[in-house]
Amino acid sequence: xxxxxxxxYQQLIIDHGTRPRNFGEIQPCSHHQEGxxxxxxxxxxxxxxxxxxxxxNAMFSGEGCAISMASASMMTGAIKGxxxxxxxxxxxxxxxxxxxxxxxxxxxxxxxxxxxxxxxPSRIKCATLxxxxxxxxxxxxxxxxxxx
Ligand code: ZN
Numbered sequence: 001x002x003x004x005x006x007x008x009y010q011q012l013i014i015d016h017g018t019r020p021r022n023f024g025e026i027q028p029c030s031h032h033q034e035g036x037x038x039x040x041x042x043x044x045x046x047x048x049x050x051x052x053x054x055x056x057n058a059m060f061s062g063e064g065c066a067i068s069m070a071s072a073s074m075m076t077g078a079i080k081g082x083x084x085x086x087x088x089x090x091x092x093x094x095x096x097x098x099x100x101x102x103x104x105x106x107x108x109x110x111x112x113x114x115x116x117x118x119x120x121p122s123r124i125k126c127a128t129l130x131x132x133x134x135x136x137x138x139x140x141x142x143x144x145x146x147x148x
Contacts, residue, residue, distance in 0.1 A: 009113040017066030020073035022059045035133035035145040037125045042068035046133040053084050067123055072130035074111055098124050
């Protein structure tokens with residue numbers, strides 16, 4: 001990745017981290033899930049409204065570092081309006097990206113800006129927190145999503 005692109009990516013993360021989109025609660029909602037990353041102290045609640053297997057709306061509340069907020073902001077934007085099976089695939093692709101198992105995933109679009117985080121192992125959990133909360137909802141688990 002060249003420097004210019006890297007800077008653009010960082011700006012996007014800072015932008016989403018400081019002014020997160022889809023921030024707030026959905027009341028009532030069909031699903032909500034708490035997520036906690038003890039390593040960094042990030043805490044969030046993910047709210048989804050799922051109807052006919054389609055994610056009608058997705059929002060989150062909570063507090064955490066810029067990476068966790070940016071990731072949740074981008075994730076909620078990416079899953080809105082999608083079928084749950086598509087979102088499962090997206091989770092796997094994002095997970096692979098963070099684990100360094102793929103270099104670049106076109107399907108992830110804007111989400112791939114978080115790829116740079118994989119070079120900072122202690123921050124990977126910040127970026128994957130909201131995704132773990134999402135996975136818990138999709139898998140029907142009621143426990144708090146922890147990153148470890
Ligand atoms: Zn964090």
